[in-house]
Amino acid sequence: MNRIMKQIPRDRITSPHITELMEDEIFVFGSNLQGMHLGGAARIACRWGAIMGQGVGLQGQTYAIPTMSGSVASIAPYIDEFIRFATLNPDMRFLVTEIGCGIAGYTPADIAPLFREAVSIDNICLPERFWEVIL
Numbered sequence: 001m002n003r004i005m006k007q008i009p010r011d012r013i014t015s016p017h018i019t020e021l022m023e024d025e026i027f028v029f030g031s032n033l034q035g036m037h038l039g040g041a042a043r044i045a046c047r048w049g050a051i052m053g054q055g056v057g058l059q060g061q062t063y064a065i066p067t068m069s070g071s072v073a074s075i076a077p078y079i080d081e082f083i084r085f086a087t088l089n090p091d092m093r094f095l096v097t098e099i100g101c102g103i104a105g106y107t108p109a110d111i112a113p114l115f116r117e118a119v120s121i122d123n124i125c126l127p128e129r130f131w132e133v134i135l
Contacts, residue, residue, distance in 0.1 A: 030067035030099035067100035
């Protein structure tokens with residue numbers, strides 16, 4: 001672990017292998033606008049309430065952020081909306097997965113900067129590779 005990562009509290013780093021959720025935790029995953037949760041983290045999200053046909057927002061203990069819409073710029077408004085939602089719901093703990101870095105084909109260097117505003121929001125946890133880019 002590098003020096004910068006030692007400065008981040010462990011409870012702000014999303015585990016790369018989430019297998020269960022606490023009652024207040026929300027699994028944040030990359031989706032497509034059609035809400036076809038057939039692969040990657042989207043498929044896993046179905047076990048915690050992701051709704052087939054709903055590609056954006058809170059669903060059960062999950063939150064969908066569309067990442068398959070064409071460009072990083074098209075993803076940004078959905079991440080901004082998510083950050084606003086998380087700020088308004090401090091009783092929830094959001095576990096952001098490496099959205100966009102699987103089937104969508106982006107890298108942490110592409111997506112992580114979109115979460116820069118989340119650094120100061122205590123109830124948003126980010127993947128280690130996102131933290132490494134942001135900090």
